[in-house]
Amino acid sequence: MKENNRISKVLTKDETEAIQQGITTVKGALGFLQNLTPNERKNLPKINSANKIFAEDSIHILEGKPKWIPEALTAEEARKDLKLFEQLDPVILELESLLRQMKDTQMIVGSEVYRVALSVYSLADAARKMPMEGAQSAHELLKTRFTQSVNQGTTNESNTTS
Numbered sequence: 001m002k003e004n005n006r007i008s009k010v011l012t013k014d015e016t017e018a019i020q021q022g023i024t025t026v027k028g029a030l031g032f033l034q035n036l037t038p039n040e041r042k043n044l045p046k047i048n049s050a051n052k053i054f055a056e057d058s059i060h061i062l063e064g065k066p067k068w069i070p071e072a073l074t075a076e077e078a079r080k081d082l083k084l085f086e087q088l089d090p091v092i093l094e095l096e097s098l099l100r101q102m103k104d105t106q107m108i109v110g111s112e113v114y115r116v117a118l119s120v121y122s123l124a125d126a127a128r129k130m131p132m133e134g135a136q137s138a139h140e141l142l143k144t145r146f147t148q149s150v151n152q153g154t155t156n157e158s159n160t161t162s
Helices: 013-029 039-041 051-064 075-129 135-161
Strands: none
Touching: 013 135, 075 135
């Protein structure tokens, strides 16, 4: 079974606290972050590599302070927004990579424990047919739980895909 156990680790209390403290520190440094509604996320105009030069050119025009531009539009604020946009890019990439690794690791260990559970279920089924002491009750418990989880998994999958 060792070859199926890719990860053998439990976080210590100190490690968990250090992770939580790190997250708190990052959140504190990014205290200006905001949430968008799904509608805002969909409808806000978005900057990308194709239109970033357009945005930079508009800032250059703002810096010339043409008379036809309202005073509310300032190059200073536009530059700050563009700078923050650029500063967040590598942070987001790093956090997305970390989050992907965490989700993959969670999937691996979840799969490992689920494979063990399936093996125990199969062994309980075989042992109850012999019959062996305690196997019948173990099989009945696991069969009930397994059936519930399969039915619940089907319901959850159909809810997430619709």
